[in-house]
Amino acid sequence: xxxxxxxxxxxxQEIIKLGAKRVLIQLPEGLKPEGPYLAKVVHKTGALAIVxxxxxxxxxxLATTDAESLNVDLIIHYGHSKMLKYERVPTVYVEARATVxxxxxVEKALPLLKEFQTVGLATTVQHVQTLDFxxxxxxxxxxxxxxxxxGRANYPGQVIGCExxxxxxxxxxxxxxxxxxxxxxHALGVALSTSKPTIVADPYEKTxxxxxxxxxxxxxxxxxxxxxxxxxxxxxxxxxxxxxxxRLEKALSIKRKLEETGKAAVLFAIKEITPESLMEFPxxxxxxxxxxxxxxxxxxxxxxxxxxxxxxxxxxxxEVSWEKLCREGLFEN
Amino acid sequence: xxxxxxxxxxxxQEIIKLGAKRVLIQLPEGLKPEGPYLAKVVHKTGALAIVxxxxxxxxxxLATTDAESLNVDLIIHYGHSKMLKYERVPTVYVEARATVxxxxxVEKALPLLKEFQTVGLATTVQHVQTLDFxxxxxxxxxxxxxxxxxGRANYPGQVIGCExxxxxxxxxxxxxxxxxxxxxxHALGVALSTSKPTIVADPYEKTxxxxxxxxxxxxxxxxxxxxxxxxxxxxxxxxxxxxxxxRLEKALSIKRKLEETGKAAVLFAIKEITPESLMEFPxxxxxxxxxxxxxxxxxxxxxxxxxxxxxxxxxxxxEVSWEKLCREGLFEN
Numbered sequence: 001x002x003x004x005x006x007x008x009x010x011x012x013q014e015i016i017k018l019g020a021k022r023v024l025i026q027l028p029e030g031l032k033p034e035g036p037y038l039a040k041v042v043h044k045t046g047a048l049a050i051v052x053x054x055x056x057x058x059x060x061x062l063a064t065t066d067a068e069s070l071n072v073d074l075i076i077h078y079g080h081s082k083m084l085k086y087e088r089v090p091t092v093y094v095e096a097r098a099t100v101x102x103x104x105x106v107e108k109a110l111p112l113l114k115e116f117q118t119v120g121l122a123t124t125v126q127h128v129q130t131l132d133f134x135x136x137x138x139x140x141x142x143x144x145x146x147x148x149x150x151g152r153a154n155y156p157g158q159v160i161g162c163e164x165x166x167x168x169x170x171x172x173x174x175x176x177x178x179x180x181x182x183x184x185x186h187a188l189g190v191a192l193s194t195s196k197p198t199i200v201a202d203p204y205e206k207t208x209x210x211x212x213x214x215x216x217x218x219x220x221x222x223x224x225x226x227x228x229x230x231x232x233x234x235x236x237x238x239x240x241x242x243x244x245x246x247r248l249e250k251a252l253s254i255k256r257k258l259e260e261t262g263k264a265a266v267l268f269a270i271k272e273i274t275p276e277s278l279m280e281f282p283x284x285x286x287x288x289x290x291x292x293x294x295x296x297x298x299x300x301x302x303x304x305x306x307x308x309x310x311x312x313x314x315x316x317x318x319e320v321s322w323e324k325l326c327r328e329g330l331f332e333n
Numbered sequence: 334x335x336x337x338x339x340x341x342x343x344x345x346q347e348i349i350k351l352g353a354k355r356v357l358i359q360l361p362e363g364l365k366p367e368g369p370y371l372a373k374v375v376h377k378t379g380a381l382a383i384v385x386x387x388x389x390x391x392x393x394x395l396a397t398t399d400a401e402s403l404n405v406d407l408i409i410h411y412g413h414s415k416m417l418k419y420e421r422v423p424t425v426y427v428e429a430r431a432t433v434x435x436x437x438x439v440e441k442a443l444p445l446l447k448e449f450q451t452v453g454l455a456t457t458v459q460h461v462q463t464l465d466f467x468x469x470x471x472x473x474x475x476x477x478x479x480x481x482x483x484g485r486a487n488y489p490g491q492v493i494g495c496e497x498x499x500x501x502x503x504x505x506x507x508x509x510x511x512x513x514x515x516x517x518x519h520a521l522g523v524a525l526s527t528s529k530p531t532i533v534a535d536p537y538e539k540t541x542x543x544x545x546x547x548x549x550x551x552x553x554x555x556x557x558x559x560x561x562x563x564x565x566x567x568x569x570x571x572x573x574x575x576x577x578x579x580r581l582e583k584a585l586s587i588k589r590k591l592e593e594t595g596k597a598a599v600l601f602a603i604k605e606i607t608p609e610s611l612m613e614f615p616x617x618x619x620x621x622x623x624x625x626x627x628x629x630x631x632x633x634x635x636x637x638x639x640x641x642x643x644x645x646x647x648x649x650x651x652e653v654s655w656e657k658l659c660r661e662g663l664f665e666n
Contacts, residue, residue: 024602032613036567039599053603053610065398066574066602070581234369241399248403266372269357269399270386272605277386280365
């Protein structure tokens, strides 16, 4: 059995219903290996499948422009829930729910939660269907359980890489968070957004652990990064070219604020923010990234120059204090 | 003095003439360090400059879609001559002619040309203005000189990374080629397209050398690559998403031909073809690249699976012989 539900029947029905002749398949990195197989599923309907082989880290990065350029009738976007308010090209989201069980790993996490009475739950869309069951396990263990529903995500308890409102909305009540899911990326986001102890239950690796040391390390790095950026003379403000990451007005605003504090600032438009692409500009001392805020946070050590999020830049220009930033979140706005 | 002529006055006049309020600056990798400086030049006109920080390897990669997405009135594209027949967004090309002298390095190249009577000249747009002068030096040395003008490039003798018709048009007459310019990329293209001895005169490094051993090595690699691809069961045919690199019809045609020879084939759409992005697909055994043909040729050793050009794929499906391919060029069509 596959680790994820690719909803093959629904996909075929949607293609037939729309009468789509040409379909673009978009997958996040972890699901890309399934691309050729999923193309075959599309071909069974008589439509032509084209697999997008460029990077895709979220529903913010919907391949609308590519779809238009290839005269595609339908995008099938796997692995993320709908995020953009509307799509210029018809789009089907296949959330790729995980088929792996979570019971054992949640039980493994219980000892790590023993000091905490009220536990907040958070997870990615892959595991939202398990939260009721996870709650039951915790209730049986004598815990109080809270699941946030701030109305911005698609499901209660769901978090995405740059949006943790569900977790934040219950951070005051919760003594700690239990995050269900793989990798460290989303769990770190929960810890950094809520400043609460965060335990990870990873059903793929079948391990439970605390992410707090890592979150603390990142916080120290961010502080150092802001301090280093204070010495910078020339800034580049990055404007994202991915569909849901373009914030030109915010970029113009922070450019103005930097100039008011005596810094030079220039706008850069960029789709893929990599250490290599930023290395091409030796006269730039520091970057403000208005695109995906997670890039700088998670890969800070790979970048040779400070790369700040928009919120961190507000600390730099003395509009927000470091304490308030830590309280309200490094990357959400 | 700068190594290249950025035509600052003309750029400012063009911005003013067009009344452009927002300008996108696009630079190839070698010129990217000048981005912040060139933004300042634009700012002097009162327009807002945005520097494109994504990769750009040719005029085929004009940032029209990005310009539209950013509501830009004018693209200033540096380092390449016009290639596309028309632009959806007004575009000024600044060819960035080199200011470095070529006399000494051409004289250094003369001993390497001593066996050859008739010498063909080839260069990039950065040095086309030097060709008459180079011809004089060679004439004085007793050579016969030919400069091709096949009518496809913007200047006689000019070559670009994927288009060597000027060199090919005189390959029968020439005993050898003298290439004026930096790097090995274009010189290799001359050697591979013409199968003639090719001497490089590099005015930046101030060295002259033969590129023939390297061209021969690449030819052997390509032969091995095609042979390896013959064993592949599943192919992905890459469709480029860069403006001048999209050849969907050719991709569909080679997909059909592969299927007729019993291979499985799936279409991939891709903007940045990197070894990392292709590594995401373990079930694909080999790739046919219909986008920039130079990627596979120059970086073959970095790719873990065979990546063939469209012309090489025609050898694979027995439509063209290896000998004909070598005669007519590995990558041009």
